Amino acid sequence: MPRGDGRLSHDLDPQQPGPQDACGVFGVWAPGEEVAKLTYFGLYALQHRGQEAAGIAVSDGSGVVVYKDLGLVAQVFDEPTLASLRGHLAIGHTRYSTTGRSTWENAQPSIRATSAGTTIALAHNGNLVNTAELARQTDVRQLDPAGATSDSALVTALLAARPDQSVEAAALDVLPTLRGAFCLVFMDETTLYAARDPHGVHPLVLGRLERGWVVASETAALDIVGAGMVREVEPGELIAIDEHGLRSARFANPEPKGCLFEYVYLARPDTAIAGRNIYATRVEIGRRLAQEHPAEADLVIPVPESGTPAAIGFAEESGIPYGAGLVKNAYVGRTFIQPSQSLRQLGVRLKLNPLRDNVRGKRLVVVDDTIVRGNTQRAIVRMLREAGAVEVHVRISAPPVSWPCFYGIDFATRAELIANGLDNEGIRRSIGADTLGYVSLAGLVAATGQPRTRLCRACFDGEYPIELPAGNVIGKHVLEGVGRRAAVPEDQPSEEIGAAGHASAAPKVPEPPALHRS
Secondary structure, three states: OOOOOOOOOOOOOOOOOOOEOOEEEEEEEOOOOOHHHHHHHHHHHOHHHOOOEEEEEEEOOOOEEEEEEEOOHHHHOOHHHHHHOOOOEEEEEEEOOOOOOOOOOOOOOEEEEOOOOOEEEEEEEEEEOOHHHHHHHHHHOOOOOOOOOOHHHHHHHHHHOOOOOOHHHHHHHHHHHOOEEEEEEEEOOOOEEEEEOOOOOOOOEEEEEOOEEEEEOOHHHHHHOOOEEEEEOOOOEEEEEEOOEEEEEEOOOOOOOEEHHHHHHHOOOOOEEOOEEHHHHHHHHHHHHHHHOOOOOOEEEEOOOOOHHHHHHHHHHHOOOEOOOEEEOOOOOOOOOOOOHHHHOOHHHHOEEEOHHHHOOOEEEEEEOOOOOOHHHHHHHHHHHHOOOOEEEEEEOOOOOOOOOOOOOEOOOHHHOHHHHOOHHHHHHHHOOOEEEEOOHHHHHHHHOOOHHHEEOHHHHOOEOOOOOHHHOOOOOHHHOOOOOOOOOOOOOOEEEOOOOOEEEOOOOOOOOOOOEO
């Protein structure tokens, strides 16, 4: 069976993927319901957040069973599998790897048995920045992460290492030691737990079923299972749900720093974050983009689907008609068969095709969400000119992405980010557009309805709200000895934590100037 390749459905060039999402988590406590199927549909709604692996853990009160595999949700699970997963509570995960390789061992939920006979299963959205420190803790305590090389497996091992405590008490001890972005759903045989980091970087919401409770990464997942939105899980909050009801505890004081990129790119348009509908936010971004970078043109077209809401807002504000200029292959999400060398030059044409009659002789405004390397926009501009467009004005509904993310989004390396090496005029020339305009950071923040101080803007301005680790030991493969560092000066020695958690000499990694930290 072909498996998912970790690329988002709106990636257009399989050789040059765009920013990759964090992960999707889902949990349900609902006696009398088919919790595995509820979790399956919840994960289906969260598929856009990760496409490398999927898994579900279920408990019937006497034991926890996990089923997981590499691939999309619909590839991993079928009717017989879901029917065999019986119980009254479940958690699920759909993964894009931000720490650890894309292997079966790193698929989630991760699971550990304690010496007291309790089983813990855990699913994680986000990325920790003190993974190397946690690895040292597990090494000192001789805790085996069971072949996994993810921060999530380390957290599971630490929770399971306290057999003399309840899972809830262990969580209240462990959670304050975690630094970075984390939305966790975890469980033992009887109880569903959910926790969100003190900064609330990524969303996590609580919903109510007629006979139970649901937690999920996005409100869209509540909608698909018929759960009513109750509230967001608060930053620094631990929730526990069992036969006695719902209870809440604080493990840290909240310091909200919600991910600004969720509003631009990550979240589904039918999701709400902090009470603000994402679709409405993206339309408003388009309006502000039109105010900041007007253009004389005949037609506003989106790069489907990611640029559509902002293109609508741009058209409404500018008075320029909105229309289709590019058609996307509906089955663009997976590229299992790589094109031959003779076909590879077609690039984006495999996934997008111009509507020639719509664009011929027109001055176009083309709206997209981001420019990462510039390859996709370059191909689109060239394609539209070849189809007869007389002018192509590119408008982007996010500021230039100039800094890497260490909190759960896997961008291209900083050296690959086109905005890191070129100014706007250089990027315009590089992609071949007549004009190029990005929405300002102030305009983007205003469109969210959130105060600037409550948002993480690090990928746009380099101000990291959660301190990065001393020694710059950080990265997707930090537990595999290939850590991507946060700006190590070339003349400064460095070390990283290998797979067993021991410090070892590492090659010097040339990087741009040091990252700003707030």
